[in-house]
Amino acid sequence: MKVNGKARTLDVDSRVTLLDALRERLELTGTKKGCDRGQCGACTVHVDGRRVLSCLTLAAGADGTAVTTVEGLADGARLHPVQRAFAECDGLQCGFCTPGQVMSAVALIEEGHTGSEAEVREYMSGNLCRCGAYQQIVAAVLQAKEGS
Template identity: 65%
Template sequence: MPDPQDRQPFDLTRRQVLEAGTIVSLTGTMLPAAALAQPAGPRPSPENGMTVPLSFHLSFRVNGRPTALDVDARTSLLDLLRERLGLVGAKKGCDHGQCGACTVHLDGRRVASCLTMAAKANGRDVTTIEGIAGANGLHPMQQAFIDHDALQCGYCTPGQIMAAIACVKEGHASTPEQIKEYMSGNICRCGAYVGIVAAIEQAAPRIERS
């Protein structure tokens, strides 16, 4: 018996990989990658042409833009934003409300989008990291995060910034201790906490309380 280690497991060559790529590009149904350059707003895509078993007609606003689509009623708001609307700023770090990386604003309040069923956003306003910078520049909180190097790998950063803006608007940014407590729902494994607190202290006076 020949040594299995000597065989080509998939009998695939470079040419066949090329072919596979061709097949995909001909049959692909989803959005073009270039659409990703658009800073804000949703880009609904079909779920690979599949008929969703039990769907819910969701009509809401994402970063100010009215959006309507049928969603699988099981879907989380996070998966809807990332997998269907191409808004990948909100991140999945735990999928159970335990890390804060998925934080977005729902009607102006911060929520964990991984534990929010997408259907619950019906008729409401969702704001993501893609929707907070002005036409002419960064949101003051974004600038403060740069100034104080309140990030390292950047993965938790969109969630941190969305939480930080809400923290100020709620009126929970009056002391460093209060900021620490009210930012504890956002884990930064790189350990940028000192910078995060400093950034919020800097940005707070420039953000209106709601």
């Protein structure tokens, strides 16, 4: 598979999740293990341009795909517009959910689901924030959309 634009080869057991392969084998720890049950969205990554919950995706199933993690968004020191908007809008508190929130936000902007605050809330509903920074997260998504 390609991870953040680089070809990577892994020899993994058929039961290893993409989340564990990214974190433990490739040392890409930006993707967080929250609930490990597909309920919180902290592990959201893109596989072939689609957002997926990496805790529910088998690494073997990602063979031949292009995987993008939060580490793959920035261009060197230049943040992705969504990352920049999250910082500017204070769209984080503890930061644990932020990588998954950012990955979902990037996808929903690309999908065109930013017509209203309600639409953003609906399409971001799979990503939970225990700190309750939802208003700032929505503001960040809408600001990033304007910059796209």
